[in-house]
Amino acid sequence: MTRIPDRAKARIRARRISWILAASIALGITAGAFAEEAERPSVGADVAVNSKYVWRGLILTDDPVLQPSLTVGYKGLGLNIWANTDLTDGNGTPGEINELDYTLDYSFSVNKVNFSVGVIQYTFPHTSFEPTTEIFGTAALDVLLAPTVKIYWDVDEVGGVYGTFGIGHSFPLKEVKGISSRLDLSGSLGYATSGWNEGYYRVHSSGLVDLLLTVGLPISIDGHLSVTPYISYSQLIDGDLKDAVEDDNATFFGATLSLAF
Numbered sequence: 001m002t003r004i005p006d007r008a009k010a011r012i013r014a015r016r017i018s019w020i021l022a023a024s025i026a027l028g029i030t031a032g033a034f035a036e037e038a039e040r041p042s043v044g045a046d047v048a049v050n051s052k053y054v055w056r057g058l059i060l061t062d063d064p065v066l067q068p069s070l071t072v073g074y075k076g077l078g079l080n081i082w083a084n085t086d087l088t089d090g091n092g093t094p095g096e097i098n099e100l101d102y103t104l105d106y107s108f109s110v111n112k113v114n115f116s117v118g119v120i121q122y123t124f125p126h127t128s129f130e131p132t133t134e135i136f137g138t139a140a141l142d143v144l145l146a147p148t149v150k151i152y153w154d155v156d157e158v159g160g161v162y163g164t165f166g167i168g169h170s171f172p173l174k175e176v177k178g179i180s181s182r183l184d185l186s187g188s189l190g191y192a193t194s195g196w197n198e199g200y201y202r203v204h205s206s207g208l209v210d211l212l213l214t215v216g217l218p219i220s221i222d223g224h225l226s227v228t229p230y231i232s233y234s235q236l237i238d239g240d241l242k243d244a245v246e247d248d249n250a251t252f253f254g255a256t257l258s259l260a261f
Contacts, residue, residue: 041074043261050254053084056162056190057210057236058200059250063088076107078118096126105136112142120152132157145169148188160196162209164188184216189237201244208237229255 046069053061064087071080084099091098105118116138123131133156140148145167152162166188173181190209197203216230231253242248 039075041072044071044073044258045069045260046071046256046258048254048256050252052250052252053086054232054234054250054252056200057212057234057241057248058245059234059247060084061086061090062247063090078105078107079103080105091127093126098127099124109142114140114142130157154196154199158196158199160193160199162190162192162196164190179219179221181217181219184214184218186216187211187213197238197241201241203238203240203244205238205240207241209241211235211237224260226258226260227255228258229253 046067048067048069050065050067052059052063053065053067061084066085066087067083068085069080069082071078073079080101080103082101082103083097085095085097086093088094100123102121102123103118105116107114107116109115116136118136120134120136121131122133132154134152134154136150136152138148138150140146146169148164148166148168150164150166154160154162166186168184168186171183171185173183175181189211192206192209194204194206197205197207197209212232212234214230214232216228218226218228220226231251234250234252236242236245236248
């Protein structure tokens with residue numbers, strides 16, 4: 001993973017923006033709590049095993065990885081902690097957490113549009129990479145194919161914007177002995193500014209970054225436990241980005257075990 005040198009002023013600004021956003025979300029939820037009937041918080045835990053770690057067209061780990069996650073939600077506010085552990089020595093950190101991310105977000109709906117805003121803090125223990133911060137926003141239409149736009153602004157180490165436009169559809173499958181499942185199909189196109197491409201690919205130009213296609217099969221075992229096997233294909237689009245990496249495409253697969261309360 002390529003990162004640009006430290007920029008003290010940008011990092012100070014990023015921390016301020018992150019705290020302001022987090023405080024705004026918290027205040028909004030607190031205000032809403034006085035006006036609404038009390039609700040129970042939700043808790044979800046995931047454990048994923050994947051054949052590779054591919055992120056926004058970059059193959060970060062070309063071998064199997066373990067990726068646990070914990071999410072707590074309350075009245076639209078969500079806090080997630082996500083980690084990556086390499087299962088081989090490909091990156092020199094076998095069995096150790098080499099990425100630990102913290103996400104705070106707030107989700108709400110207006111008519112048929114579902115919105116989410118938040119902040120992500122990326123950290124990289126047991127590596128030489130510097131932490132970085134993104135502020136993001138998403139909007140998804142509650143219509144056929146669920147067209148969704150996601151925008152991520154790195155306000156720290158990279159200082160650029162990455163966004164995606166995606167669509168998807170689910171096909172319910174026949175329930176067997178009380179176990180329900182469905183077939184999920186999704187695809188997205190990524191676009192980034194020159195600053196983001198320079199930070200991650202050393203390419204100083206904006207343009208389309210990657211195509212991601214995924215087929216998933218969520219299987220609900222009961223009201224709390226589910227497992228989701230999947231297979232995905234990632235392809236870089238821009239020619240300069242392809243020239244900047246060793247592999248410009250990847251097919252990867254895995255499964256996620258989820259427990260929700």
